[in-house]
Amino acid sequence: MEYLIGFALGAIVCAFAKFSGFDRERVFYPTVACVVATYYSLFAVMGKSMLAITLEALIGCAFFVLAAAGFRKSLWLIVVALVGHGAFDAVHHIFIENPGMPIWWPGFCGSIDVFLGGYLAFLLKRRPGFASNSRALS
Numbered sequence: 671m672e673y674l675i676g677f678a679l680g681a682i683v684c685a686f687a688k689f690s691g692f693d694r695e696r697v698f699y700p701t702v703a704c705v706v707a708t709y710y711s712l713f714a715v716m717g718k719s720m721l722a723i724t725l726e727a728l729i730g731c732a733f734f735v736l737a738a739a740g741f742r743k744s745l746w747l748i749v750v751a752l753v754g755h756g757a758f759d760a761v762h763h764i765f766i767e768n769p770g771m772p773i774w775w776p777g778f779c780g781s782i783d784v785f786l787g788g789y790l791a792f793l794l795k796r797r798p799g800f801a802s803n804s805r806a807l808s
Contacts, residue, residue: 672777680785699790700741703751706783707733709775710768717770725766729758745794752787756780 683702687693707730714722733751740747759780762768793800 672774673781676778676781677785680782684789697741699745699748700737702786703737703748704734706755713770714768717768719769722766722768749787749791752783756783759783
């Protein structure tokens, strides 16, 4: 069920971004990539595990760096970040024990991440100029 809810919520977020005009700005999807990278740290804080907080924060920082690079260079890096985070969700439990994370979270988060990354890839292919560096900061 968490996968279905993740895909549905991903579709709702993408539709909202399109109809509100939020996705007209180059920074929208990099910001989304930053936000999804913070939840595991939040769960680590809730679980009161310093090791998990440290590991989740370090991994989150890697996604922040990728989001900044994607914003400045190519939104295809944001596709990699979002889909990569979805893949990370699938194997997260192998590398980090996070006592604050709900059992259903990896399925939910992974499905929404992959949906968002797939939709951004669709936009990049469909909208000429959407990935233009001219919209990034100099």
